[in-house]
Amino acid sequence: SQTIHQWPATLVQPVGSPLSLECTVEGTSNPNLYWYRQAAGRGLQLLFYSVGIGQISSEVPQNLSASRPQDRQFILSSKKLLLSDSGFYLCAWNPIRDWNRMEQYFGPGTRLTVT
Amino acid sequence: QKEVEQNSGPLSVPEGAIASLNCTYSDRVSQSFFWYRQYSGKSPELIMSIYSNGDKEDGRFTAQLNKASQYVSLLIRDSQPSDSATYLCAVNVGTGRRALTFGSGTRLQVQP
Numbered sequence: 537s538q539t540i541h542q543w544p545a546t547l548v549q550p551v552g553s554p555l556s557l558e559c560t561v562e563g564t565s566n567p568n569l570y571w572y573r574q575a576a577g578r579g580l581q582l583l584f585y586s587v588g589i590g591q592i593s594s595e596v597p598q599n600l601s602a603s604r605p606q607d608r609q610f611i612l613s614s615k616k617l618l619l620s621d622s623g624f625y626l627c628a629w630n631p632i633r634d635w636n637r638m639e640q641y642f643g644p645g646t647r648l649t650v651t
Numbered sequence: 652q653k654e655v656e657q658n659s660g661p662l663s664v665p666e667g668a669i670a671s672l673n674c675t676y677s678d679r680v681s682q683s684f685f686w687y688r689q690y691s692g693k694s695p696e697l698i699m700s701i702y703s704n705g706d707k708e709d710g711r712f713t714a715q716l717n718k719a720s721q722y723v724s725l726l727i728r729d730s731q732p733s734d735s736a737t738y739l740c741a742v743n744v745g746t747g748r749r750a751l752t753f754g755s756g757t758r759l760q761v762q763p
Contacts, residue, residue: 572753579739579753580753626695636683637683638683639685639700642694642695
């Protein structure tokens with residue numbers, strides 16, 4: 537069976553510090569991978585998605601970046617965090633290569649607080 | 652107009668009642684529709700998917716899709732306090748877009 541991991545689970549970082557969040561998927565190959573952010577009491581905002589190694593699509597211009605160095609690894613980074621970067625960061629994967637049937641499954645999430 | 656719209660709630664129903672959650676979307680070419688349940692502090696969990704007009708039943712859950720009217724709904728029969736959560740509607744909006752667009756969610760409260 538497939539499993540998606542995220543770490544760390546929680547993170548408190550000062551403004552201006554760097555960020556690295558990691559997501560890995562087990563039990564599948566060549567998944568589509570996604571990063572979402574959910575601000576407190578808000579909906580999900582798509583940040584990045586990737587259809588393969590080194591292939592990143594950005595949805596929202598901001599001070600975040602994403603990389604996919606390996607097939608089942610997706611990393612979200614920032615060089616300098618802003619207060620507005622606080623939120624619940626969710627990684628998701630989609631196992632079906634049919635763009636008309638895009639079920640997505642979420643990891644447990646990382647709760648980031650920027651102080 | 653938002654691409655995917657939901658009433659934020661809270662929707663309060665008594666235990667054992669039917670909860671009805673609604674979602675409208677703006678893009679007529681959308682092909683796939685999903686309902687996720689999100690408990691407070693947790694990540695969303697996929698509970699239903701629907702791709703064609705009509706009803707799809709899974710246990711106490713029924714998803715209804717009407718592409719002509721551009722709405723999708725979720726019915727929860729025999730609501731339980733454990734169903735209290737935020738329910739997110741998700742749609743693949745846009746031709747060739749390889750990601751889902753989520754509504755902001757409806758908070759459901761089931762009163763014991």
